[in-house]
Every structure is written in structure tokens, then in C-alpha cells.
Amino acid sequence: MNFKINFLLSTGRQSEVTVEEGTTLLEAAARAGAAVEGNCGGKGTCGKCKVRLTEKSTAAPTETEKRLLSAEEIAGGWVLACQRTVTDDLTVEVPGQSDAFQRKISLTEDDGDIEAEPVVRKIELTLDPPTVKDQTADLERLLEQLPRGLRCPHRLLTGLPQKLRQEKFSVTAVIGPERLIEVEPGQTGSSLYGVAFDIGTTTIMGSLHELASGKTLAIGAATNPQNVYGADVISRITYASTNDGGLERLQRKVVEALNAIIGELVREAGIAGDEIYEAVAVGNTTMSHLFLGVDPTYLAPAPFVPAYRRPEALEAAEIGLAINPGGQVVLLPNIAGYVGSDTLGVILATGLEQRRDRCAVIDIGTNGELALAAGGRILTCSTAAGPAFEGAQIKHGMRAADGAIEAVQIVEDEISLEVIGGTRPRGICGSGLIDAAAVLL
Amino acid sequence: MNFKINFLLSTGRQSEVTVEEGTTLLEAAARAGAAVEGNCGGKGTCGKCKVRLTEKSTAAPTETEKRLLSAEEIAGGWVLACQRTVTDDLTVEVPGQSDAFQRKISLTEDDGDIEAEPVVRKIELTLDPPTVKDQTADLERLLEQLPRGLRCPHRLLTGLPQKLRQEKFSVTAVIGPERLIEVEPGQTGSSLYGVAFDIGTTTIMGSLHELASGKTLAIGAATNPQNVYGADVISRITYASTNDGGLERLQRKVVEALNAIIGELVREAGIAGDEIYEAVAVGNTTMSHLFLGVDPTYLAPAPFVPAYRRPEALEAAEIGLAINPGGQVVLLPNIAGYVGSDTLGVILATGLEQRRDRCAVIDIGTNGELALAAGGRILTCSTAAGPAFEGAQIKHGMRAADGAIEAVQIVEDEISLEVIGGTRPRGICGSGLIDAAAVLL
Numbered sequence: 001m002n003f004k005i006n007f008l009l010s011t012g013r014q015s016e017v018t019v020e021e022g023t024t025l026l027e028a029a030a031r032a033g034a035a036v037e038g039n040c041g042g043k044g045t046c047g048k049c050k051v052r053l054t055e056k057s058t059a060a061p062t063e064t065e066k067r068l069l070s071a072e073e074i075a076g077g078w079v080l081a082c083q084r085t086v087t088d089d090l091t092v093e094v095p096g097q098s099d100a101f102q103r104k105i106s107l108t109e110d111d112g113d114i115e116a117e118p119v120v121r122k123i124e125l126t127l128d129p130p131t132v133k134d135q136t137a138d139l140e141r142l143l144e145q146l147p148r149g150l151r152c153p154h155r156l157l158t159g160l161p162q163k164l165r166q167e168k169f170s171v172t173a174v175i176g177p178e179r180l181i182e183v184e185p186g187q188t189g190s191s192l193y194g195v196a197f198d199i200g201t202t203t204i205m206g207s208l209h210e211l212a213s214g215k216t217l218a219i220g221a222a223t224n225p226q227n228v229y230g231a232d233v234i235s236r237i238t239y240a241s242t243n244d245g246g247l248e249r250l251q252r253k254v255v256e257a258l259n260a261i262i263g264e265l266v267r268e269a270g271i272a273g274d275e276i277y278e279a280v281a282v283g284n285t286t287m288s289h290l291f292l293g294v295d296p297t298y299l300a301p302a303p304f305v306p307a308y309r310r311p312e313a314l315e316a317a318e319i320g321l322a323i324n325p326g327g328q329v330v331l332l333p334n335i336a337g338y339v340g341s342d343t344l345g346v347i348l349a350t351g352l353e354q355r356r357d358r359c360a361v362i363d364i365g366t367n368g369e370l371a372l373a374a375g376g377r378i379l380t381c382s383t384a385a386g387p388a389f390e391g392a393q394i395k396h397g398m399r400a401a402d403g404a405i406e407a408v409q410i411v412e413d414e415i416s417l418e419v420i421g422g423t424r425p426r427g428i429c430g431s432g433l434i435d436a437a438a439v440l441l
Numbered sequence: 442m443n444f445k446i447n448f449l450l451s452t453g454r455q456s457e458v459t460v461e462e463g464t465t466l467l468e469a470a471a472r473a474g475a476a477v478e479g480n481c482g483g484k485g486t487c488g489k490c491k492v493r494l495t496e497k498s499t500a501a502p503t504e505t506e507k508r509l510l511s512a513e514e515i516a517g518g519w520v521l522a523c524q525r526t527v528t529d530d531l532t533v534e535v536p537g538q539s540d541a542f543q544r545k546i547s548l549t550e551d552d553g554d555i556e557a558e559p560v561v562r563k564i565e566l567t568l569d570p571p572t573v574k575d576q577t578a579d580l581e582r583l584l585e586q587l588p589r590g591l592r593c594p595h596r597l598l599t600g601l602p603q604k605l606r607q608e609k610f611s612v613t614a615v616i617g618p619e620r621l622i623e624v625e626p627g628q629t630g631s632s633l634y635g636v637a638f639d640i641g642t643t644t645i646m647g648s649l650h651e652l653a654s655g656k657t658l659a660i661g662a663a664t665n666p667q668n669v670y671g672a673d674v675i676s677r678i679t680y681a682s683t684n685d686g687g688l689e690r691l692q693r694k695v696v697e698a699l700n701a702i703i704g705e706l707v708r709e710a711g712i713a714g715d716e717i718y719e720a721v722a723v724g725n726t727t728m729s730h731l732f733l734g735v736d737p738t739y740l741a742p743a744p745f746v747p748a749y750r751r752p753e754a755l756e757a758a759e760i761g762l763a764i765n766p767g768g769q770v771v772l773l774p775n776i777a778g779y780v781g782s783d784t785l786g787v788i789l790a791t792g793l794e795q796r797r798d799r800c801a802v803i804d805i806g807t808n809g810e811l812a813l814a815a816g817g818r819i820l821t822c823s824t825a826a827g828p829a830f831e832g833a834q835i836k837h838g839m840r841a842a843d844g845a846i847e848a849v850q851i852v853e854d855e856i857s858l859e860v861i862g863g864t865r866p867r868g869i870c871g872s873g874l875i876d877a878a879a880v881l882l
Contacts, residue, residue: 130746135777137750138739154733154755158688161736161748247599292595295602298579305571307602309578314595336576 006091007034008054025051025081025092030228030253034094037227037399040235042082044068047395048231049081052093057084116214119313120176120278120328124189127169138164142173142183151179153315153326174277174326176313181277181326193217193276195265195323197258198342199283199291200224201233201366202399204254206261208269211278218268220261225253226290232366232384233286233338234300240290241297251293251319259322276323279316280330284340284367284382288331292319304337339380343369353378364430389430398427405432410439447532448475449495466492466522466533471669471694475535478668478840481676483523485509488836489672490522493534498525557655560754561617561719561769565630568610579605583614583624592620594756594767615718615767617754622718622767634658634717636706636764638699639783640724640732641665642674642807643840645695647702649710652719659709661702666694667731673807673825674727674779675741681731682738692734692760700763717764720757721771725781725808725823729772733760745778780821784810794819805871830871839868846873851880 005028006016017032026049029036040046047068054077061074062083069078081092125145130136136144138160139152164171166185174182174192192212198205201224208218229239229250240247266273281291285306289296292314294307311333317325332341346363347353352373360372368385371378389397398404403426407418417432419425428436446469447457458473467490470477481487488509495518502515503524510519522533566586571577577585579601580593605612607626615623615633633653639646642665649659670680670691681688707714722732726747730737733755735748752774758766773782787804788794793814801813809826812819830838839845844867848859858873860866869877 130744132744135744135746137747137775139749140751152749154753154759157749157753158734159736161739161746165739293599295600298602298606303571303573303576305576305602306578308580308593308598310581312595312598318595334578 003086004089005032005086006089007032008091008093009034010095019086021086023086025079025084025086025090026228028086029081029092029094030225033225034092035223035225035227036081036094037231040082040230042229043235044080044082046231047080048398049228050078050095051081052095053077053079054091054093059084059087116209116211118192118194118211118278119330120174120181120192120194120211122189122192123173123175124187125171125173127164127171129169142171143180146173146175146180149178150175153179155317156180156183156326174324176328181328182324191271191275193269193271194278194280195262195276197261197279197281197283198345199254199258199281199287200342201236201284201287202227202231203365204257204261206258206265208262208265208271208276217271218265220264220268222257222261224287225257226250229253233284236290237286237296237300241295241300247290247293247295250290254287254291255320259320262322273322274324277327278330279321279323279327280332282332282341282345284342284369285334285337286340287342288334288340292331299337306334306337309334309336335380338367338382339369343371343380343382347371347378385430389433394428394433396427397433398429400429400431403427404429405436408432408435408439415439444527445530446473446527447530448473449532449534450475451536460527462527464527466520466525466527466531467669469527470522470533470535471666474666475533476664476666476668477522477535478672481523481671483670484676485521485523487672488521489839490669491519491536492522493536494518494520495532495534500525500528557650557652559633559635559652559719560771561615561622561633561635561652563630563633564614564616565628566612566614568605568612570610583612584621587614587616587621590619591616594620596758597621597624597767615765617769622769623765632712632716634710634712635719635721636703636717638702638720638722638724639786640695640699640722640728641783642677642725642728643668643672644806645698645702647699647706649703649706649712649717658712659706661705661709663698663702665728666698667691670694674725677731678727678737678741682736682741688731688734688736691731695728695732696761700761703763714763715765718768719771720762720764720768721773723773723782723786725783725810726775726778727781728783729775729781733772740778747775747778750775750777776821779808779823780810784812784821784823788812788819826871830874835869835874837868838874839870841870841872844868845870846877849873849876849880856880 001021002018015032019028037048044064056077065080163183172184172188194209194211196207204224205221230236240250298305312331314329316323316327332344334340350361355373358374363369364385369382371380402421403423404420405417405425405428406420409416442462443459445459456473460469478489485505497518506521604624613625613629635650635652637648645665646662671677681691739746753772755770757764757768757770773785775781791802796814799815804810805826810823812821843862844864845861846858846866846869847861850857
């Protein structure tokens with residue numbers, strides 16, 4: 001039997017979803033696109049997935065709820081979304097959780113001196129039309145004007161004759177290092193775009209670039225919607241390897257989030273998604289696996305072996321990314337099971353590999369990674385960071401969103417707090433926690 | 442509105458199909474898999490698509506029917522399937538047209554001295570399992586045992602970790618010249634199969650081979666089901682370029698026929714379709730285009746330019762061929778717009794390219810091709826053959842099937858006929874026609 005669940009979001013919007021009996025509210029929220037945090041991935045240990053039922057439930061609170069919610073919360077209709085299965089139509093209030101990404105965006109405005117070296121380029125061509133004396137086939141006619149040895153994907157070959165003739169053999173070839181990517185009728189060399197993504201466990205950042213100049217046209221971000229299946233990478237791996245279709249679901253979720261960001265970016269820049277021919281992504285090794293739908297099971301137990309390490313290149317259509325279907329999707333190589341391509345990005349962006357002195361860079365996210373350059377080599381390691389400080393074991397821990405205490409000082413024997421968004425405190429985030437520990441020592 | 446059409450086949454079987462009002466009986470027959478000939482592709486010029494309505498139609502015979510059918514035929518309920526659109530439920534009798542392919546099969550039993558040079562091969566591997574001291578990623582662990590530079594398709598990467606561990610890192614890699622095709626758990630090197638197809642305009646021949654030895658395991662054939670859209674290549678090109686979805690329909694038809702043949706071949710040999718990792722096909726240039734779903738429009742008008750000429754290689758899944766989804770499908774290169782890869786096959790099979798004397802080979806099929814070796818080069822040309830002799834303009838012309846007069850002699854002033862199948866004559870095929878012309882001179 002199916003029931004309707006109507007989620008009232010803090011933005012004032014509503015989102016309704018129909019689910020089968022027995023579905024958890026956490027899962028229903030995920031399907032409705034309602035941002036309910038699920039730090040422990042539904043195990044009932046973190047107590048972060050609080051939602052409020054507008055009509056008090058007839059079901060008694062579970063032992064887990066009694067342990068993790070206050071008596072006032074229970075009396076007020078609050079439940080843990082992971083503990084409640086759907087047995088009736090419901091209206092569910094989701095508390096505000098505006099994201100950290102506006103803050104992150106402010107950090108990424110400097111695209112000063114980056115030189116663009118796109119793997120995709122455009123070549124404008126005016127081919128001689130065939131004649132009885134020159135019956136060269138269409139594909140060969142095109143390829144003889146391009147770098148040698150390019151593959152032509154089957155999908156491109158099928159409609160090639162029409163494309164060549166649409167503008168009387170005036171065409172623009174879009175090529176990658178190994179293959180023909182697209183053939184556009186007419187001379188379109190001036191428009192060529194790429195997107196870059198940092199797929200974080202919690203937050204996904206994206207940026208749109210003009211590939212010829214490297215110029216940044218727009219920046220966007222979104223919460224990684226996989227977070228309802230667990231806040232940390234181990235919970236996600238567990239979800240992917242122990243639930244039927246779990247891997248596919250996590251992959252779809254992250255691609256949907258990337259596609260939503262792409263939608264924003266192209267709107268802002270006034271271009272079409274089809275004009276984007278290259279997407280480059282980094283992420284920790286688990287995120288890279290999940291983004292490509294690659295089984296991450298053996299990342300979790302020792303000896304922590306990734307399925308792949310080398311850079312991957314594939315066609316956008318293979319994973320459903322909303323750029324040109326033939327566009328080149330590139331993932332930078334992973335470094336190890338728990339040090340991903342995002343750390344490689346940090347090393348490249350900071351120029352660590354060119355330092356002659358001893359120097360370390362630290363990337364504190366949901367996972368924290370450290371890279372140390374010394375003695376002509378670079379060593380890397382990682383540990384849990386975000387949920388360790390902000391969720392998993394800290395009762396009032398929360399992410400750096402509106403309402404989070406982010407700084408603590410003692411001024412004339414009085415405790416003084418800085419709260420993100422200047423609102424009443426809702427909890428404390430990692431930097432606030434470290435501050436608090438420091439001033440209390 | 443939809444109607445049910447029940448086709449009574451000469452084999453005693455029936456085949457029912459539901460079609461929209463206005464569909465022609467020829468199209469309905471195609472959908473029902475009933476072999477109705479349509480030499481002119483529904484233009485109403487050949488008169489070959491005769492079928493009989495079991496209940497006399499209330500509609501008057503069309504001008505075309507009056508011209509192409511006898512008064513007796515019209516009185517007996519015979520109509521031309523291309524002239525009748527569906528306006529009611531109908532039962533339709535389809536006259537016998539058992540195929541020429543049993544005869545063709547008898548010609549292809551000699552696979553004596555062909556040396557197999559498959560592009561696909563298997564490599565059995567026993568990999569060292571990962572340890573804390575050897576955390577090499579799964580893909581790299583596998584690739585370092587294989588020839589350098591192989592691509593790994595995304596589809597293979599996703600499930601690689603499970604495949605490696607299923608038989609404790611004992612696996613068999615199936616590789617093509619440029620890419621990893623499959624990874625099979627365990628040691629499976631002894632089973633590796635390939636299929637070869639000659640995609641004729643009228644008849645499709647297929648054979649199953651053990652790739653290591655080249656041994657032929659089974660042979661099969663089928664009528665090319667595109668024939669309801671026209672008996673000759675020009676009719677097929679016209680159909681593909683002037684009907685919405687026509688190209689896709691012709692492509693699906695031929696792939697379905699190949700898949701039916703593959704089904705027979707694997708049943709006969711007692712293997713699974715998934716064990717077939719290579720398919721090689723030849724055909725005239727139009728058939729090659731249609732098989733890959735490539736737009737053939739510009740083959741028809743001067744200067745008769747193909748979309749591609751070079752050999753094509755793709756994954757079976759890209760065109761829906763029922764071998765291993767990652768299997769390599771190879772088409773030999775076309776020679777020109779009207780001399781296809783089948784002629785290249787004829788040249789290779791007869792060793793024409795090694796002859797030092799002047800020598801010609803002729804391939805008489807629905808199209809006739811001629812290749813002449815002289816002065817160190819080979820010249821080729823082609824012309825319409827089959828329908829020219831057997832259908833299009835010959836009132837009683839028919840293909841070399843049961844009931845066709847295939848030889849004519851004058852013995853003691855009496856005309857003596859040889860009829861295929863030893864039955865009463867139904868018509869006359871190409872060889873009978875040439876014989877008749879010869880004895881009458």
C-alpha cells in the first residue's frame with residue numbers, strides 16, 4: 001500500500017512524495033529532495049535526522065528516540081526520520097538547514113593565474129563537397145583534416161551525412177585526445193565550455209569555464225544528496241554494498257546534484273548545457289567511486305583497496321551527466337583508498353609539488369587530508385574530520401550553517417559567541433568546538 | 442482505432458498482430474514476421490506481395506491490382522498487401538515462400554584451410570591478492586598483467602572488484618586490440634567463440650566458429666526481413682530516408698534477424714550467446730550502413746557517397762547484437778558506394794589479390810559485383826542482379842525457392858523444365874530465365 005508524505009521545508013516550499021508502506025521517513029525525505037541530515041546513515045546513533053510530525057503520531061517513541069531526543073522534543077511531535085516507517089499519509093516539518101555553500105563560494109573567487117589546458121578543442125573546417133571524381137566517404141573526408149588516429153564513436157557516425165550537409169560541408173569538429181566528440185554544423189569555434197567539480201562528502205562545488213581562456217563564468221554549489229545515506233564515507237560504502245540497488249541510487253543522487261548545479265551555471269552564463277564538452281571532477285576516493293557507480297565495497301576493510309586509481313575518462317552519456325552527451329568526463333587519479341583526487345587537486349592548486357622547503361597542506365572537510373612535501377617526495381594521509389567534530393559523537397554538533405557557533409571567546413570573564421548568520425545558536429560546528437576547547441584550557 | 446490481423450502462414454503456423462487503422466497489410470505482415478515479398482518496397486509496381494483475404498473484401502480492387510493481378514486472382518480474394526490499408530479485423534493467407542537458404546548453406550560447407558586470426562583473445566591470470574603492503578588498485582593489478590595501453594570501458598570497471606574476488610583473484614581477461622572486453626571469474630580460456638555474417642539484401646548467412654582453431658561449429662541463414670521495405674538497395678535507402686523512424690526500423694529488423702540466427706547457432710553448438718566475443722560482418726555498402734543504423738541517404742544520388750568506408754569496430758551492446766554485450770563487432774571496409782565489404786570478402790576468399798594472371802570473380806546476388814585482377818591492381822564494379830532477373834520487371838519472376846524453374850532445356854523438340862523442390866512451377870528464377878533465353882535463340 002502507498003501513502004503520501006508532504007514535507008514542509010524551511011524555505012516555505014512543500015514537497016510531496018508517494019512511498020510504499022514501511023519506507024522510512026529518511027528515505028521518503030531523500031526521494032522528496034527534502035534535506036534531512038542523516039549523519040549515521042540510518043543506524044539510529046547520531047540523532048541528527050529530527051523532523052516534526054504536524055499531527056502527533058499514535059506510535060510510541062522508540063528506545064532510540066527516547067535516548068536521543070529530549071522529553072520536550074518528543075512532546076512537541078519531534079521524531080527521528082530514520083526510526084519511523086510510513087504507515088499512513090503524513091505531513092512532516094523539516095527544520096531549517098541552509099547550507100554552508102554560500103560561505104564556501106566566497107573562498108573560490110580567485111581564478112587569477114590559472115592557465116587553461118583543456119583536453120577538448122574545436123577545429124573549424126570547410127570541406128570540399130564530394131564530386132563524381134572525388135567520392136571519398138563522409139567520415140574519411142572529415143578525418144583527413146583532423147589529427148591522425150581519432151576514433152569515431154558509433155553514435156556520431158549514424159547522423160554524420162546530414163550534419164556535413166546541413167551547412168554545405170562547413171562544420172566544426174570537437175575533438176578529445178583520442179576520439180571525435182561531436183560534429184557541429186557551421187563555424188562554432190568561439191563557444192567551448194567546461195565545468196569543474198569538487199565532489200565533497202557533504203558539499204559539492206561546481207564552476208563553469210570558458211575553455212579557451214580558462215575564465216570562470218559562474219560558480220554554484222549544493223549539498224551532496226547522498227548525505228541521507230550517511231554523513232561519512234564509511235556509512236556510504238556500507239549503504240552501497242549492503243542494499244540492493246544502493247550503489248546505483250548513490251550514483252544517481254550525486255549525478256542529479258551535479259546536473260542541478262550545471263542547470264544553475266548555464267542559466268547564469270546564458271549558454272546551453274550541450275555547449276559544455278568537458279567536465280573535470282575531483283573527490284575523495286569513495287566519492288569518485290560512487291560518482292562513476294563503481295563498487296566501493298573493498299575500500300572499507302583492510303587492506304583498503306580501491307577499484308581503480310588511474311585517471312578515468314568517459315562519455316557524459318555513460319553516467320547521465322547533463323553536458324553534451326558525447327562530452328569528455330575526466331576524473332583526476334586517486335592517490336590511495338583514503339586519499340583521493342581532491343588531494344591531488346589541493347597539491348596542484350597550492351604548487352606543493354614545486355616547493356623545495358618542507359611544507360604541508362591540510363584540507364579539512366568531512367574528511368581531513370594532509371600532504372607533506374619533504375626530501376623530494378610528497379607523503380599524504382587522511383582521517384575523519386567533519387562528522388567527528390560536527391555530528392557523529394557531539395550532541396549539539398552541526399555543520400557550519402546558519403545557527404552554528406563558529407567562534408568562542410572569553411571577554412572580561414563573559415563567554416562571547418559568534419554565530420553563523422547572526423541568529424540564535426542552533427548548535428556548534430568544528431571551528432567553534434576547537435575555539436571552545438582552547439578558551440576553556 | 443486498432444485492428445487485429447491474423448496471418449495464416451504456409452508452414453501451418455499463425456501470427457497475429459494488432460495495428461492502427463490505415464496501416465498497410467505489407468507493414469502489418471512485417472510486424473507479424475510473416476514473409477510477404479515486397480520487391481518494389483510498396484510502390485505498387487512489382488505485384489509480388491500477393492496475399493489472400495479469407496473473407497472477400499468489400500473494397501473494390503485498386504487500379505494497380507487490376508493491372509497486376511489476373512481476374513481469377515481477384516475473384517479468388519487475392520490482393521496486393523501494399524495496396525490495402527487496414528480498416529477492419531482480418532484473416533490473411535500468405536502463400537508459401539520457403540527460402541533459398543537451404544541451397545545456399547550447401548555451398549558453404551568447406552572451411553578447410555582457413556587460418557583463424559581472431560582480434561579477440563583470452564588470457565588466464567592468477568593475480569596476487571592485495572595486502573597491506575601491496576595496496577595496488579584492482580584495475581591496475583589486472584592491467585599490469587596485460588598488454589600495455591588497453592582501455593577499460595566504464596561498464597566493466599563498475600563491477601570489477603566482485604569479479605576479481607569471486608574466484609579469489611583467478612580470472613580470465615578477454616581482450617581486443619584496444620580494449621578490455623570482459624573479465625570472467627575463474628580460468629575460462631578454453632571457450633572462445635566468434636560469429637561471421639554475410640548480410641545480403643535478400644538472404645543473411647551466419648556461421649559460428651571456435652576462435653582458437655577457426656573450426657566451424659554451425660551454419661544458419663534467414664531471409665533479410667528488410668525485404669518487405671523493398672527488394673533492392675535503392676528501395677531500402679528510399680524507405681530509410683523518407684520515412685520517420687525508417688532507418689531505425691530497418692536497423693532493428695536486420696539485427697533481429699542476426700539475433701535469430703545466433704539463437705539457432707548457439708542451440709546447435711550447445712554454447713551460450715555470452716561466450717561469443719567477436720562478430721565479423723560483410724555486406725554491400727547499403728546493408729553495412731543499415732546494419733549500423735548509419736544514414737544511407739547520399740548513397741542513392743550521384744556522386745553516390747558512403748557515410749564511411751573504413752572498417753568499423755564497436756561493442757555489441759551499441760547495436761543490440763545478441764553476443765556478449767561487450768563483444769567486438771567488426772565490419773570489413775566498404776570499397777565504394779555500390780561495392781561493399783562482401784566483395785572484399787569474395788576477393789579474400791578466392792585469393793584474387795594474389796593472382797598474377799588476369800582473373801575475374803563474379804558474385805551474383807540481389808546485387809551483382811565483379812572484381813577484375815589485372816596489371817597489379819583490382820578493379821570492381823556492380824549492377825542490380827537478383828530483382829532484375831527475378832522480380833522487378835519479370836511478370837512470373839521469382840527467387841530461387843521451391844517452385845522456381847531453374848533450368849530449361851529442349852529435348853527432342855519438347856521443352857523440359859527443372860523446378861526447385863520438384864514441384865509444379867510457380868515462377869521462374871534468374872538461372873531459369875537465362876537458360877530459357879539461351880535455348881530459344
